[in-house]
Amino acid sequence: MDRPIPDVIRPLWLLPLARHGGVRRISLSGPGPWRVGRSASNDVQVDHPSVSREHAVIEWGESACGPSWRVTDQGSASGTCVNDVPLPAGNPMPIRPGDRVRFGPVAFEAASRETSDESTDVTRCGPSPAVHAVDASGIEARHLDAVLAAGSAIHAALDDASIARAAVEAVVRASGFQDVAFVRADLQGGQVDVLAHASADGCAPRVSRAMLLRARDAAITYESGAGIDPTNTMVLHRMARVICVPVLLGDRSFGHLWMSDSRARGAEVGPVAAVARAVASTAALALANLDRLRTTERLEAEHRAMFDGTMQALIASIDAKDPYTRGHSARVSEFAFLVASRAGLPAADCERARLCGLVHDIGKIGVSEDVLRKAGRLTEEEFRHIATHPVVGHEILRGIPQMWDVLPGVLHHHERYDGRGYPHGLSGDRIPLVGRVVAVADAIDAMTTSRTYRGARPMSEAVAEVVRCAGTHFDPALAAAVGAMDRRDLQAIVGLHVFGPGLPGRDGFVGATPLPEAARPVTGIDHSGPMRRTA
Numbered sequence: 001m002d003r004p005i006p007d008v009i010r011p012l013w014l015l016p017l018a019r020h021g022g023v024r025r026i027s028l029s030g031p032g033p034w035r036v037g038r039s040a041s042n043d044v045q046v047d048h049p050s051v052s053r054e055h056a057v058i059e060w061g062e063s064a065c066g067p068s069w070r071v072t073d074q075g076s077a078s079g080t081c082v083n084d085v086p087l088p089a090g091n092p093m094p095i096r097p098g099d100r101v102r103f104g105p106v107a108f109e110a111a112s113r114e115t116s117d118e119s120t121d122v123t124r125c126g127p128s129p130a131v132h133a134v135d136a137s138g139i140e141a142r143h144l145d146a147v148l149a150a151g152s153a154i155h156a157a158l159d160d161a162s163i164a165r166a167a168v169e170a171v172v173r174a175s176g177f178q179d180v181a182f183v184r185a186d187l188q189g190g191q192v193d194v195l196a197h198a199s200a201d202g203c204a205p206r207v208s209r210a211m212l213l214r215a216r217d218a219a220i221t222y223e224s225g226a227g228i229d230p231t232n233t234m235v236l237h238r239m240a241r242v243i244c245v246p247v248l249l250g251d252r253s254f255g256h257l258w259m260s261d262s263r264a265r266g267a268e269v270g271p272v273a274a275v276a277r278a279v280a281s282t283a284a285l286a287l288a289n290l291d292r293l294r295t296t297e298r299l300e301a302e303h304r305a306m307f308d309g310t311m312q313a314l315i316a317s318i319d320a321k322d323p324y325t326r327g328h329s330a331r332v333s334e335f336a337f338l339v340a341s342r343a344g345l346p347a348a349d350c351e352r353a354r355l356c357g358l359v360h361d362i363g364k365i366g367v368s369e370d371v372l373r374k375a376g377r378l379t380e381e382e383f384r385h386i387a388t389h390p391v392v393g394h395e396i397l398r399g400i401p402q403m404w405d406v407l408p409g410v411l412h413h414h415e416r417y418d419g420r421g422y423p424h425g426l427s428g429d430r431i432p433l434v435g436r437v438v439a440v441a442d443a444i445d446a447m448t449t450s451r452t453y454r455g456a457r458p459m460s461e462a463v464a465e466v467v468r469c470a471g472t473h474f475d476p477a478l479a480a481a482v483g484a485m486d487r488r489d490l491q492a493i494v495g496l497h498v499f500g501p502g503l504p505g506r507d508g509f510v511g512a513t514p515l516p517e518a519a520r521p522v523t524g525i526d527h528s529g530p531m532r533r534t535a
């Protein structure tokens with residue numbers, strides 16, 4: 001194009017706002033007219049299937065505001081927009097730096113100077129919503145404060161309604177429009193929900209569903225006597241100016257920002273629409289984040305419920321195998337928590353002891369029922385068989401990340417402080433703390449429940465036995481803590497036989513109930529006291 005370039009012409013660059021195949025920046029260095037379209041015969045080729053062969057013309061010329069660049073739609077099928085305002089075919093619209101010019105789906109930002117790195121231009125509005133969610137094109141400096149304040153208020157909001165309110169307040173401050181609302185509409189004909197609104201009479205503004213439909217993908221503005229035809233609602237309610245901005249993140253809609261005013265004069269529609277677009281972008285990002293948070297919380301709750309249910313099923317299966325020890329796991333769990341807390345262990349260790357107590361015998365799933373239920377004395381072979389349950393339990397639980405903290409306790413709850421326990425014969429502090437705690441709790445429960453060969457021993461005797469075995473069977477510090485305990489606290493746990501929906505460390509033993517004395521379990525295996533193998 002060998003056209004003269006008058007000195008007064010200010011060169012213009014149109015920078016692509018998204019990657020559309022081979023579309024690159026457009027450099028307009030002469031007055032034009034520059035023909036824009038899909039066809040290669042144009043001065044500027046925009047090679048996109050939704051762009052018409054001869055789509056628009058851009059040229060330098062006089063306008064009401066003095067000389068400027070102007071774009072004119074040539075009757076294209078997908079339309080030409082400036083700042084999301086559709087242009088009637090044949091009517092030129094000025095373009096200024098900062099404006100967003102769209103030929104069908106292909107959008108550009110007008111710039112007064114060329115950027116140095118072309119790749120930066122092409123990717124500046126790429127796919128990352130965190131970077132590109134806020135559409136700031138067309139915002140004037142006088143509105144920046146309002147937009148920034150809106151961003152702070154919106155991101156501080158904790159629910160959808162608060163976000164909508166913050167968005168409405170920001171737009172009211174920046175626009176001065178009479179009626180502003182954040183609406184969610186079922187565009188297939190359902191109702192329009194108003195999440196937040198501001199109006200002179202306090203009533204929710206009238207909203208044109210037809211305008212919402214038109215503004216499904218991009219902002220629509222209306223001023224009486226110019227641009228688009230008004231809808232019936234707009235005519236009926238004498239709306240002189242309307243701005244309707246979709247609240248979008250990608251292709252996901254969260255509603256619309258609606259602004260209407262019966263006064264023909266007031267704030268310019270273009271700059272107000274730019275502010276509303278920026279506010280809508282911020283609101284969309286915040287709403288999407290809230291949604292993501294809600295989904296995450298729901299999934300976590302589902303996973304927790306699934307985990308709790310799985311653990312309860314596992315523990316119930318132990319009870320089913322050995323009904324004489326029904327409730328043993330629940331009681332050991334409570335005893336373990338009590339012993340740990342009275343010994344002054346940190347809260348996390350107490351919770352770990354509680355969970356470990358619940359699952360410590362889970363390895364009995366792998367022990368023969370004949371051995372578990374045997375009333376008489378165990379043979380050496382039977383004892384070796386049952387003594388595998390800590391290792392089996394460890395193997396069962398090691399694949400569950402939530403159980404990793406308690407694995408040492410499961411594996412070592414039959415170790416003795418003097419090193420004569422099993423499976424590894426660890427002694428003293430080499431025995432993991434949670435294992436030492438559960439060993440005490442396990443012994444207290446075993447002694448205070450009935451056996452076929454004897455009745456339940458009183459709690460005072462069980463406590464005395466724990467104290468007597470300090471340093472041989474049990475950790476001396478833990479034994480001392482048990483010795484100093486109020487017996488009634490321990491006694492309150494005796495008889496618990498079921499556990500409720502909550503697992504230890506979360507809701508506690510909600511629903512645990514005492515078992516009637518007559519129904520107290522008996523067992524053929526006694527793990528209590530100084531390692532006895534009894535009938």
Ligand SMILES: [Fe+2]
Nearest residue numbers: 360361413527
């Ligand atoms: Fe055990």
